[in-house]
Amino acid sequence: MDTSSLKQLIWHTVASVPAGKVASYGQIARLTGYPGHARYVGTCLKNLPKDSRLPWHRIINGKGEIAFPMESPGFRRQRALLEAEGVAVTGCKVNMKNFQWQR
DNA sequence: GTTGTGACTACCA
């Protein structure tokens, strides 16, 4: 409630994503009440501390793919976490069945 | 105060 930081709100929205499902940056921004801040969502996750406990791995781009290059370590980490949650990931593409938990 | 940048999205060829 205080700090009134967009960051804080975004974190809250990201944390509201149930396990086993994934959402896009734009989706998160929209649910947060700030459509158009899709880019900033990613910027916030990038700034996340190591012990943030935020399910950043559930956030993917609008194409349903992981927003990292395949050779990036973050990509493998996110894919591993998603699969651990029961989300199937093919290459960089995430199973659409798990895409977005709510319409 | 300005400038540059980005884990994005939408549109157009």
Place this chain on the structure above:
DNA sequence: ATGGTAGCCACAA
């Protein structure tokens, strides 16, 4: 279908 360009807004320097 894919690929490139433009628009977008908040934050850091």
